[in-house]
Amino acid sequence: MDACLSVDEIVRLIAYELVGSRAKATAVALACCRKTFEDPVLDALWETQEKLLPLLKSLPGDVWNESGCTVSGSTTRFPHSLNRSTRKTFERLPTALEWVRFRKYARRMRRLGGLGVLNVLSPEVSSVLQLCAIDEPLFPRIKTLDLLWPAKDSIPFIPLFLSPRTTTISIKFSSPNLSKAIVASMIATFPKLCPDLRCIDLDTLRDDPTITAAVSAMLLTTNRNTLRRFRVDSSLTEEAREVVYTLPNLRAFWAVIRRDTPLPSVILPNLTDLTITYEQDSDWLQLFRGATLGPLVAVTFHSESEQIGDLLEAFERVALAASVQNTLSTFILYTSCSWNPNYPSLHQFTRMTRLIIEFSCNDGCSSTVDDDVIMNLARAMPKLKILKLGNPPCHEISTGVTTRGLVVLAHHCPDLFSLRVHFRVASLEVPPTVSGMAPNAGSGVPRRICALKVLEVGEIPVPEESELIVALTLAQIFPHISNVDCEDENWFTVVAAIVVSKKKIDRSSKEHPLSAPRSDFNGTSIGAALGDGT
Numbered sequence: 001m002d003a004c005l006s007v008d009e010i011v012r013l014i015a016y017e018l019v020g021s022r023a024k025a026t027a028v029a030l031a032c033c034r035k036t037f038e039d040p041v042l043d044a045l046w047e048t049q050e051k052l053l054p055l056l057k058s059l060p061g062d063v064w065n066e067s068g069c070t071v072s073g074s075t076t077r078f079p080h081s082l083n084r085s086t087r088k089t090f091e092r093l094p095t096a097l098e099w100v101r102f103r104k105y106a107r108r109m110r111r112l113g114g115l116g117v118l119n120v121l122s123p124e125v126s127s128v129l130q131l132c133a134i135d136e137p138l139f140p141r142i143k144t145l146d147l148l149w150p151a152k153d154s155i156p157f158i159p160l161f162l163s164p165r166t167t168t169i170s171i172k173f174s175s176p177n178l179s180k181a182i183v184a185s186m187i188a189t190f191p192k193l194c195p196d197l198r199c200i201d202l203d204t205l206r207d208d209p210t211i212t213a214a215v216s217a218m219l220l221t222t223n224r225n226t227l228r229r230f231r232v233d234s235s236l237t238e239e240a241r242e243v244v245y246t247l248p249n250l251r252a253f254w255a256v257i258r259r260d261t262p263l264p265s266v267i268l269p270n271l272t273d274l275t276i277t278y279e280q281d282s283d284w285l286q287l288f289r290g291a292t293l294g295p296l297v298a299v300t301f302h303s304e305s306e307q308i309g310d311l312l313e314a315f316e317r318v319a320l321a322a323s324v325q326n327t328l329s330t331f332i333l334y335t336s337c338s339w340n341p342n343y344p345s346l347h348q349f350t351r352m353t354r355l356i357i358e359f360s361c362n363d364g365c366s367s368t369v370d371d372d373v374i375m376n377l378a379r380a381m382p383k384l385k386i387l388k389l390g391n392p393p394c395h396e397i398s399t400g401v402t403t404r405g406l407v408v409l410a411h412h413c414p415d416l417f418s419l420r421v422h423f424r425v426a427s428l429e430v431p432p433t434v435s436g437m438a439p440n441a442g443s444g445v446p447r448r449i450c451a452l453k454v455l456e457v458g459e460i461p462v463p464e465e466s467e468l469i470v471a472l473t474l475a476q477i478f479p480h481i482s483n484v485d486c487e488d489e490n491w492f493t494v495v496a497a498i499v500v501s502k503k504k505i506d507r508s509s510k511e512h513p514l515s516a517p518r519s520d521f522n523g524t525s526i527g528a529a530l531g532d533g534t
Helices: 008-020 024-033 035-046 096-106 123-132 152-161 180-188 209-221 238-244 282-288 311-321 371-380 403-412 467-477 490-511 525-529
Strands: 070-072 075-077 111-115 144-148 168-172 199-203 229-232 252-257 273-278 298-303 330-335 354-358 386-389 418-420 454-458 483-486
Touching: 008 024, 008 035, 024 035, 035 096, 123 152, 144 152, 152 180, 180 209, 209 238, 282 311, 298 311, 371 403, 403 467, 467 490, 483 490
Parallel strands: 111 144, 144 168, 168 199, 199 229, 229 252, 252 273, 273 298, 298 330, 330 354, 354 386, 386 418, 418 454, 454 483
Antiparallel strands: 070 075
């Protein structure tokens, strides 16, 4: 046994298994009693951090200003305010010995990411850390930096958290109105600090020539052979466009197409994920008609045009010419205008697992999704897991899916997990009998294995005193439903009733195992919905 524990790979495997299984106390105890476990356990504990606070706590309390921490004898106690990530400033500089302790943990971190992860640091603290790390990176082994909504005054210090080993940079800014000079100068440092970048994600950038120039310069100086992912919502210079549309190993790409922007030929043989933001009609899709594309799996469109036109038809023509229908599993489209999509254009994409099309109801409900639309989509796309058509449903529903459409959807798409669609609550008010919900092999009842758990209903109202009936019907169509995203308070009653009705259905299924007579569904909405033999 001792011989085995002298092998570093085995010790590290044990350390990572313990930390991964949440047995951190056991891992720490091993590290304390056996020297060979110390480094592997510390590496496992510090490898991924969502906050900087644990690392800051490695510094003594008297480093912080008096209002920020309390020191009692040899014990440092961080106050509740610091534990809540309140910004702190230094009372004094860390000593050389204190910095060694800080570095002991910092050098083990490989991934840093989370919401406001840098916001705990005041500019003063960031400046001190920058001064202390002048000779080497603050996190010499950091591979992934993932920041969500960094504070404005923390942006200039983002390069401080990078290293030559960093391969992934992902930043979602809180607003596009941040200082263009600060953001541009920060972006420009990436290739020099991280010579082997593989993934660059920058979201919510300002549409400005300064940002365009900085992003383009970053792309042109990044190692083109290592770059696998370039998802940056910024337009590019002509030189940068010529490069990015022919990167040999690029797998994920965000293209921003401005009006009257000349586009080069597309040769992306390994591309699997394509996002496009555009502000004109769909003529730009012709760019991809003769393109060399890889096995495209996901496409996302952000339309900034006032008129979206016949985008789905145009996409269908281009996609079929490139045989994309054989690989595409995700189609997402966002537009702020009202729209009446031609959904049959998507029926060729039978491998679809995620279909999201968002459009506005601000000028009156524009959703025309009815039973025919939803049933045809369900039959064409039996692998669907996420289906969202339109924005969160409004209360002005002129048309919508009924019980029949929901039943057929559940029947054909058993893996469906999340659903958002305009539907008519009134059609749910005559549910079939609960006792007949356990089907036999010959019945046409929707499968009990339908996986749907999340239903977005938005502003759709539930008439008072109909909550229980609506809950019973939904629980029968979607036996696993557990979350209803709503704005009408009556839906909370529906959710509570669903929990009760699901228990009742489960008991009924046990009492009548696989023997429920088909006649229990004759004349009901569910029986009629599946009367087409599907």
